[in-house]
Amino acid sequence: MEEIRNEEKRSLVGCTPRELAEAIAEILDNKKGNDVKVIAVGDKTVIADYFVLATGNTSTHVRALADEVEFKINECGVEPFRHEGRQGNSWRVLDYASVIVHVFDREARDFYKLDKLYTDFE
Numbered sequence: 001m002e003e004i005r006n007e008e009k010r011s012l013v014g015c016t017p018r019e020l021a022e023a024i025a026e027i028l029d030n031k032k033g034n035d036v037k038v039i040a041v042g043d044k045t046v047i048a049d050y051f052v053l054a055t056g057n058t059s060t061h062v063r064a065l066a067d068e069v070e071f072k073i074n075e076c077g078v079e080p081f082r083h084e085g086r087q088g089n090s091w092r093v094l095d096y097a098s099v100i101v102h103v104f105d106r107e108a109r110d111f112y113k114l115d116k117l118y119t120d121f122e
Contacts (some may be wrong), residue, residue, distance in 0.1 A: 012076040017042075017098035020078065021050035024069055024101055028054040031068045032061075033103070041118050049098045051118060055109050059089030066092035067101045 006018040012020055019078045021038045033054035042049035056062035071081060078096060085092040094101040102114060109115075 011074065012078045015078075017049040019095060020073075021099045023076070024052045024073065024096075024099065025054075027069050027072045028052065028065055028101075028103070030064050033065050034106075035109075037115060038116050039115070042097050044118055048095075050100075051114060052095050052101045053109070053114060054101075054103050055106055056103060057106075059105060062089065062105050063091055063102050066094060066101070069101055069103075070094055079090060080086045 002113070012023055015023075015111065025036050025038050025114065036054045039051045039053065040049065041047075041051050054065055056065050066083075066085075070083065073080075073096070080094045080096040082094050084095075090105045091112075092101075092103045094103075104112070
């Protein structure tokens, strides 16, 4: 526990979209998010440069994953412009402008198929 409190917080202010996406993916992976993916979407849409996708095992896990990303990235000096899905249990979205984080439960991820939608063009 001591090492967690003393770990140095790195600043993500002014980082590249790729660096932010990778930092978010690492947080999701460390929190046991399933099937964590970083997808470059900048050449397919104007809404972001990267999507970071992850799946939670339960609605509680989905909420915990999104909350952890928001907390840890905020500690690094970056706040989301918007967040959606706090009322629902199957999909949470954090919008960091150049990076959009989607945390789903398994059913929502299978239904929306963002992985397939944005990688079919590659």
